[in-house]
Amino acid sequence: MSRIVVLGTGAVTPAGWGISAMMETIDAQRAVEQTVLERPTDQGASITTPVAKVPKLTDRSLLPKSPRLRRASALGKYAAAAVFEAMGAERHQAARDGDLRVAVICTLMNGCVNYSNRFFGEVLTDPSVASPILFPETVYNAPSSHLSAVMGSSAPNDTIVGDGAEWFAGLELATEWLDRGDCDLCVVVATEEMDWLSAEAMGYYSSSLLPSEGAAAVVLGREGDGPRLMSIPDPVSYAEVESPVDAMARLWRNLGADDNGRTLWADGRNGVARTDQAEDLPWHGPRISTREFLGEAMGASAAIQTVAALEWLRTGRAERAVVTAVGGNEAVGGAVFDAP
Structure with a gap:
């Protein structure tokens, strides 16, 4: 294969926002703190599921400033933060200025489930008051669309939906785009958010599984230093x-x-x-x-x-x-x- 270099990485996990928090947890071989996701039932009871959630963002500088992110769902913000860390401020600004053609590939499995839940819940309750503002945030391509908009990119943009190994298809596609000269850099990001449906579904596979969420990103190019x-x-x-x-x-x-x-x-x-x-x-x-x-x-x-x-x-x-x-x-x- 041609020379493909990893120029930057970023991550958002239940360990915290950023790679350093993630690596501290992994190196210490310490499991992240669990919380409980609670879902009320029609009978007035509730179903609780242990989960690992991304902590609340307290440092707004970890997210790029953009009106596109104001309504973005959680996984959209996770993706933006991971990509912002991977790109670095200098490359991010160069993309904004039009000096870098940055392509975006997003891979995911579950998608924008929280806004989907909210929107279709409103539709079922009373279609006349269901918010059309929420609907664009329910589609699979919402996170990658936001990323290209935030960077001002007109380079290729794609979302690949699949199972837990789809990330590698994203990396493979990125190498094709770089080899063809479709872009100067390619960001590949995978992102997921927590909801009760996927969390409870994991319990059918094993009660030992801890449902989690977060995002991770790499920036690939053909020139430069890096792995x-x-x-x-x-x-x-x-x-x-x-x-x-x-x-x-x-x-x-x-x-x-x-x-x-x-x-x-x-x-x-x-x-x-x-x-x-x-x-x-x-x-x-x-x-x-x-x-x-x-x-x-x-x-x-x-x-x-x-x-x-x-x-x-x-x-x-x-x-x-x-x-x-x-x-x-x-x-x-x-x-x-x-x-x-």
């Missing part, structure tokens, strides 16, 4: 193989991961034996499982794993990083990065 994206094989679809275990085995061969003691494996294990089975492979080098500390953030988790792995490379703790994720119903994906 390099060395390999991103096509995700292995479950339509091609019999099981996630078989899919992971094929992906692992395609990744060519070298367990030499200096390669980090940032896997997608979340502590649930049944879902972790596909990544239950022998590994003697360093290994991190970010979901065990930050919770299961659906489409955003693989991006969070990637950003954590890139921090290991940036700080010299590893020479190479392998990142993998086992999607729930579509595919298994992964990528390999080298230190700067």
